[in-house]
Amino acid sequence: MNPNPQGPQLEENKVTTPKISLRNVTKTYSGVDQPAVKDLDLDIASGEILVLVGPSGCGKSTTLRLINRMIEPSSGEIIFDGENVTNSDPNELRRRMGYVIQQVGLFPHRTIAENIAVVPKSLKWPKDRIRARVDELLELTGMDPNVYRDRYPKELSGGQAQRVGVARALGAEPDVLLMDEPFGAIDPITRFNLQNEFLRLQSELKKTIVFVTHDIDEAVKMGDRIAILRDQSEIAQLDTPEAILTNPADAFVVDFLGSGAVLKTLTLRRLRDIQLVHPPEITEQTGRADAAAQLRQSDFPYAVLLDDTRRPIAWVDQKNLDSSDSLDSNSRRIPVKLQPEDTLQEALSVMLQTSAGMSAVVDGSGQYLGTCTIQSLAELLTDQPVDGASL
Amino acid sequence: MSTTNVVDNPETLPARRNQSVSQLDLIVIPVFFVLLAILLTVVWIYSDFDGTTTSILEPDRLWTQAQEQITVALWSTVLVIVLAIPLGILVTREGAPRLKNNLVTVLGLGQALPAYGLLVLFFVAFGQGTLTVVLALAAFALLPVLRNTIVGLEQVDKSVIEAGKGMGLNGFQRLRKIELPLAVPVIMGGIRTATIINVGMATLAYLIGGGGLGITIAAGLKLNRPVTILVGALLVALIALAFDFIGGLAQRYLRPKGLS
Numbered sequence: 001m002n003p004n005p006q007g008p009q010l011e012e013n014k015v016t017t018p019k020i021s022l023r024n025v026t027k028t029y030s031g032v033d034q035p036a037v038k039d040l041d042l043d044i045a046s047g048e049i050l051v052l053v054g055p056s057g058c059g060k061s062t063t064l065r066l067i068n069r070m071i072e073p074s075s076g077e078i079i080f081d082g083e084n085v086t087n088s089d090p091n092e093l094r095r096r097m098g099y100v101i102q103q104v105g106l107f108p109h110r111t112i113a114e115n116i117a118v119v120p121k122s123l124k125w126p127k128d129r130i131r132a133r134v135d136e137l138l139e140l141t142g143m144d145p146n147v148y149r150d151r152y153p154k155e156l157s158g159g160q161a162q163r164v165g166v167a168r169a170l171g172a173e174p175d176v177l178l179m180d181e182p183f184g185a186i187d188p189i190t191r192f193n194l195q196n197e198f199l200r201l202q203s204e205l206k207k208t209i210v211f212v213t214h215d216i217d218e219a220v221k222m223g224d225r226i227a228i229l230r231d232q233s234e235i236a237q238l239d240t241p242e243a244i245l246t247n248p249a250d251a252f253v254v255d256f257l258g259s260g261a262v263l264k265t266l267t268l269r270r271l272r273d274i275q276l277v278h279p280p281e282i283t284e285q286t287g288r289a290d291a292a293a294q295l296r297q298s299d300f301p302y303a304v305l306l307d308d309t310r311r312p313i314a315w316v317d318q319k320n321l322d323s324s325d326s327l328d329s330n331s332r333r334i335p336v337k338l339q340p341e342d343t344l345q346e347a348l349s350v351m352l353q354t355s356a357g358m359s360a361v362v363d364g365s366g367q368y369l370g371t372c373t374i375q376s377l378a379e380l381l382t383d384q385p386v387d388g389a390s391l
Numbered sequence: 392m393s394t395t396n397v398v399d400n401p402e403t404l405p406a407r408r409n410q411s412v413s414q415l416d417l418i419v420i421p422v423f424f425v426l427l428a429i430l431l432t433v434v435w436i437y438s439d440f441d442g443t444t445t446s447i448l449e450p451d452r453l454w455t456q457a458q459e460q461i462t463v464a465l466w467s468t469v470l471v472i473v474l475a476i477p478l479g480i481l482v483t484r485e486g487a488p489r490l491k492n493n494l495v496t497v498l499g500l501g502q503a504l505p506a507y508g509l510l511v512l513f514f515v516a517f518g519q520g521t522l523t524v525v526l527a528l529a530a531f532a533l534l535p536v537l538r539n540t541i542v543g544l545e546q547v548d549k550s551v552i553e554a555g556k557g558m559g560l561n562g563f564q565r566l567r568k569i570e571l572p573l574a575v576p577v578i579m580g581g582i583r584t585a586t587i588i589n590v591g592m593a594t595l596a597y598l599i600g601g602g603g604l605g606i607t608i609a610a611g612l613k614l615n616r617p618v619t620i621l622v623g624a625l626l627v628a629l630i631a632l633a634f635d636f637i638g639g640l641a642q643r644y645l646r647p648k649g650l651s
Binding site for chain 1: 548550551552553554555556557558559560561564568569572573647648649650
């Protein structure tokens with residue numbers, strides 16, 4: 001993190017000032033020697049989802065709650081939209097930031113509509129505007145306003161309650177959402193759906209979101225950037241999910257990512273990110289002997305058979321070439337053609353299906369570009385994490 | 392999908408129990424009221440009234456005594472509400488001195504005193520009269536309302552208050568919009584208890600010149616007229632049931648919608 005936002009290093013990033021900044025923020029609870037958050041500097045860019053993730057007790061929730069001053073910092077400054085809000089009216093500040101908590105905390109004695117209207121009502125919006133906004137938000141979060149508007153929270157399932165929780169947080173159109181393990185208490189299937197819907201929502205809304213979770217998978221899925229925190233909210237690494245997974249800063253991060261980190265990388269990286277290899281290319285017109293010679297000279301067990309328009313048809317090995325059968329009738333046809341936009345995880349599953357350990361990559365018009373092999377994935381997966389751990 | 396109830400809070404259970412009890416009350420109380428009223432009518436019609444009994448049970452006199460009983464019970468209940476609820480709110484505020492438990496203990500001791508003794512103490516301090524009775528009864532019935540106010544406010548799901556705070560509601564708004572409405576069922580339970588205590592204890596008001604149906608009962612005891620004792624006691628019971636019924640109605644209709 002660069003303390004000087006005008007610094008040349010940030011040119012490729014947004015040059016705009018961060019939406020929220022924590023400057024040297026420390027929180028020490030009375031009667032406790034160790035601060036819960038110590039000298040934290042954190043910039044949150046406008047429109048990004050920044051995920052705070054770390055083991056329990058690392059201070060990630062405290063950090064989140066320092067932003068809307070649910071917890072008052074012992075020292076340091078909180079800057080919001082370029083304005084120092086460390087000593088401003090906390091209630092006014094909170095009305096400008098949506099806040100979603102794990103337990104949702106809907107008012108049980110208020111209808112869904114009344115729950116969503118809390119902040120707009122505090123801000124004295126006219127009744128018509130509130131009503132329209134409530135319906136809009138219910139639609140947005142996938143709840144039929146005519147069904148749910150006048151219901152009470154006890155009639156909702158956990159997943160529905162958190163939808164309303166998100167709708168309520170968005171009530172008065174805040175630029176910022178603070179989410180404290182919002183999907184933590186929801187069953188895995190519903191959580192998966194809510195995460196996807198939330199990402200879809202965010203792609204339209206472009207809010208600035210600070211998202212706390214203890215689940216690294218959720219962090220990788222939700223975050224534009226991830227801050228991995230250790231004790232006292234010290235930032236162990238702050239970067240994009242991809243960068244963290246492929247290049248963890250130290251042993252703590254490696255430990256925290258766990259053994260699954262390598263596989264998670266596959267979901268983040270795309271075929272266009274890796275170097276494709278080029279086994280011998282043959283067509284029906286290539287002479288068998290010629291093809292066999294090409295194959296022997298290469299390091300590859302298979303050659304790729306292309307048709308007249310350079311579309312890949314099948315993998316061909318020495319045995320196919322020796323036999324007299326037609327080359328495109330062998331068992332290693334290429335039914336699935338990957339494109340550079342596909343993830344490495346998809347590439348891996350295709351390789352496992354076709355038994356050739358290779359997958360052909362084509363461009364938009366179906367023309368052959370190159371091949372991804374299981375070896376190239378293995379290199380990618382084994383090399384970098386090892387490097388990172390040895391740092 | 393309702394298996395994952397995010398806001399499930401076992402502490403809300405007492406409130407739920409209160410609710411079902413109060414609904415049953417609204418049927419049971421009138422039934423008892425009618426039964427006792429029939430009993431009273433039967434006693435009144437079929438007993439032999441001698442001169443003394445007739446003079447004790449003179450309807451005008453009974454009416455006055457009943458009014459005194461109701462007045463004393465009503466005002467002491469009002470006083471209890473006015474004192475105990477704000478006190479309960481005060482001691483449950485964030486950062487309030489930790490005197491909550493001490494307060495409940497002290498008032499608990501007060502309630503352990505015989506009601507008679509308490510009346511005498513107040514008599515010594517404030518002299519004769521209705522006001523003294525009202526004060527003494529209020530002191531005696533303070534505890535249930537205070538305790539239920541504290542319990543009622545503390546059983547409110549913390550995450551709901553947290554969410555309110557996170558939406559920029561200040562302390563007073565959280566109290567008014569979240570905590571008090573959600574505590575109403577429990578607080579009302581305490582008020583009903585206090586009311587019954589007050590109606591019953593008002594029977595002792597005659598001891599220090601507060602009037603009430605205690606006069607009739609005491610006269611019956613002294614002059615050995617069981618019928619007057621029975622009539623006095625039945626009238627007290629009818630007043631108590633009427634008060635409790637009103638309390639039950641209030642508990643039902645003041646209860647916020649949306650609570651299970």
